[in-house]
Amino acid sequence: MRGRRASLGQRAYLVANGAILFFLLAPLAVVAVFALNPTPFIQFPPVGVTTRWFEKFFASAEFMGSLRLSLEVAAAVVVLATLIGAAAALALARGGLPGTRFLTALFLAPLMLPAILTGLALFQALQLAGFGRPTWALVVGHTLVAVPYVMRTTLAVLSDFDRRIEEAAASLGAPPLRVFFEVTLPIIRPGVIAGSIFAFIVSFDQFPISLFLVTPSRETLPVVLFNYMKFDLDGAIAAASMVSILLALAVVIVIDRLVGLRATMRF
C-alpha cells in the first residue's frame, strides 16, 4: 500500500515538474522554430530550415554594435554590482549598524519598484544635473537594479553562516584580513557568484531602464530589438533572441567554470 501511494505521489511530482518545465521552455521552442523557419512570419508547422535570419542578424551593423554595447555594459555591471552588493550584504549582516532593517529595505527597494520608474527617475536626475545620457549612466542604472540581486543571494548565505568558523580561524592565528580571504569569502562565494550571474542577466536583458538612457546612436540590444519589432517582424528578431539566450547561457557556464560555482556549492 505504502509503496503504491509513494509511487503515485512520485508520479504526480514528475508530472507537475514536467508541466512547469514545459511552461518555461515552450517559448524557447517557439523562438527556435521561428528563427530557423524560412518564412518571414511566424508559421506552424515550419516549412523548412534556414540560417538566413542568423546571417541577417550577424551582418547588421546595428545589431552587432548594440550587442557589443550590451556586453560591455553588462561586464561593467557584473563587476560593480558584485562588489557593491557583496560589501553591502556583509556590512548589513555583520556591521552591527544601527537601523539594519531599514538599510536592508532601502538597498532592496529597486527590486520592488517598477524598473520603468527607476529609469524615469534616473533620466530626470541626469537631465537636471546636465549630464545628458553618457554610457556610464547605463552602467549606473543597471547596477542600481542588479545590486539587490547580489545582496539577496549573499545575505542568504550569510544568514546561516556559523561565525564560530571565523573565530576558529582567528584563534589559530589568522589576522582579520586573512580570516576574510581564507574563510569568509570562500564560504560566501556561491552566494556572491549566483548574485553576479543574476546581475549579468539583469543588465544584458534590461529594457525599461535602458529605454531612458540610450541615445539613437548608442542603443543596447534589447532596445534595438524593440525598435526593430515595431517595423518588421521577421526571423531576425528570433535569431537575435536565440543568440542572446545562448550568450547568456555561455556566460553562466564560463563564470561557473572559472570560479567553480558547483565546486563551492558542494558542502
Place this chain on the structure above:
Amino acid sequence: MPPPLPTASPASITLERVTKRFPGGVVAVDKIDLIVEPGEFFSLLGPSGCGKTTTLRMIAGFEAADEGRVVVGGRDLTHVPVHHRDMGMVFQSYALFPHRTVAENVAFGLRMRGVARPEMAARVASALAQVKLEGYEARRPAELSGGQQQRVALARAIVIRPPVLLCDEPLGALDRKLRQAMQVELKELQRALGVTLVFVTHDQEEALAMSDRIGVMNSGRLEQVGAPADIYDRPRTRFVAEFIGEINLIEGRVHDGGFIAADGRVLPVSSEKGEGAAALALRPEKLRIVSSGAGVIDGVLSDASFLGDQVLYTVTLADGRRLLVKERNPGTGALRQNGSTLGVRWEPRDAVILRNA
C-alpha cells in the same frame, strides 16, 4: 598510541576580577577570580546561562572583559587580540572550515605560523594520529560523522602546540556512548600533551569524571572551586549542593556545636562552630535504612526506583518531608516493601552544614 606531540610548556591562567556586561543590563560574568594551574584539567560547570561560555570567550579573546585582567603564562593578555593569543579552541559546533579537507583544516594554524611544508606535513600527520583519524586526510568535513568532525577540530587545535586548550562543550553534540568514549580519549590526550585545558560543560558527570578541579558557576559568579570529590562531598553553598548530584536538605540552625532541625530534633553532625540558620545536607548514598526506632528519624517507605546498580528509595517523614536514600542493589531481586515503617541513620561526618548566606 603514537608519541605525543611536544607541547610548548603548559601555561597557567589567571583571571582577576573579570567582568562582562552585555547590552541590556545582563552581567554575564561578575568579578571572577580564578587561577588555573599549568597542565591542569579544569572544568567550568554550571546551568545554562550562568556565564561559562562568556568566561571562556574572554580567555580566548573573542569577548573583551569590561573589567579585570586575563593573564596567561605570566603575560597580560587582556588587550591582546585573538590571533596573537596562541590558544587552541574547540567549539561544540566543531566550526571546521567546510571548504577545506581534513588535512587542510588541521594545517591551517601551521600555515598561519609560516611552518615549512615538510614539517607541516609531519605535524598534521602526527596530530591526526593523536586523534585516531589517519586515512581521512582528503575528506571534507561534510563527509565525516559528528564524532570524527570533533576529532578534526581537536587535531586542528592541538597541532599548533598551544600552551592552553579551551573547549566549549566539545562533546555536547555526541550521543552518550560516544561521549563517554571521547571523555576518556580527551583526558588521555590532555595528559599526554601536558596542556592546560579549560573545559566548559553543563554535564556534572562529565565534569566529575574528567577534571582535576572544577569551578561551579551560578549567575556569573564562581560559587566553589575544588577537586571533584571536594565539590561533591563538601559543597559550600546550597547551589553547589543541589546542582551536583542528588541531595537531602534539612532546614534548621547551628547551636552549641550541634544542629537543631526546624522541628526541634537534634541531628547528628560532627561538631560545628558558630551559631545561626543553616541547612543540613546529606547525600542519598550516605543514608542507611535500619529498623524502625533504631535510626535518627522514622518514616514510611513511599517509593522505590530501581536504577540498576542501585535502588533509590523515598522515605516520607511524619511531617510530610521526604528523604532520598540510595542503597546498593542487593542482587536478590527483592526490593524493600512500600508502606513499611523504618528508620534512617547516617554517620555524623557525612553530614554537611550549609550556612545561610
